[in-house]
Amino acid sequence: MEVDATANPLRQPSVQFAHKPNFCPLKPHEISGGQIQFRKVSVPPHRYTPLKKAWLEIYTPIYEEMKIDIRMNLKARRVELKTRPDTPEVGNLQKCADFAHAFMLGFDVIDTVAMLRMDELYVESFEIKDVKTLKGEHLSRAIGRLSGKGGRTKFAIENSTRTRIVIDDTNIHILGSFANIKAARDSLCSLILGSPATKVYSKLRAVSARLEESYEF
Incomplete structure (x- = not known):
């Protein structure tokens, strides 16, 4: 009996699949066992x-784009959010909660709506x-330095x-x-610690140039 010297006894025969399985993404209500998920702000x-x-500016993107139900509970004074069967992604609920929370902190809708996208x-x-006990x-005076004359x-x-x-x-x-929050926080902390605005402006020019370079790549 002749033995092929090139044959590898440890080599396993290749397995070929007839087709690649196609799994549909799970809906939020399927992942949570069929239960509706809620957030309250x-x-x-x-x-x-x-x-x-x-x-209306808050309701429209949440309900139509993110497919999340939203209502205002007048008695409890809170915004309530919940998933729907047609909610495309599980993370949409948390995005909408973060969006609503940012508005409650004082940000404009035109700025906070970017958190949804x-x-x-x-x-x-x-x-x-947290920076200095004053x-x-x-x-x-520290609050005045943070804002500047006319918010400049x-x-x-x-x-x-x-x-x-x-x-x-x-x-x-x-x-x-x-990265941008870190740069802004460093400037604000410098002002709280007593640095003059002119010194902070000079550092901001360098920071702005560095951030511009990072956006180019």
């Missing part, structure tokens, strides 16, 4: 009136006391870092991507 008292005025946007919040007039400093930071900033008393909220 509280409405602060000072955002109740702006919410009523901008309700882009995955890399989120909100970061911190307090002035009281009385020192705290008031805040607008300069927003335009240079491509972010949106809300200063709510001692709370600061920043909307943007990870």
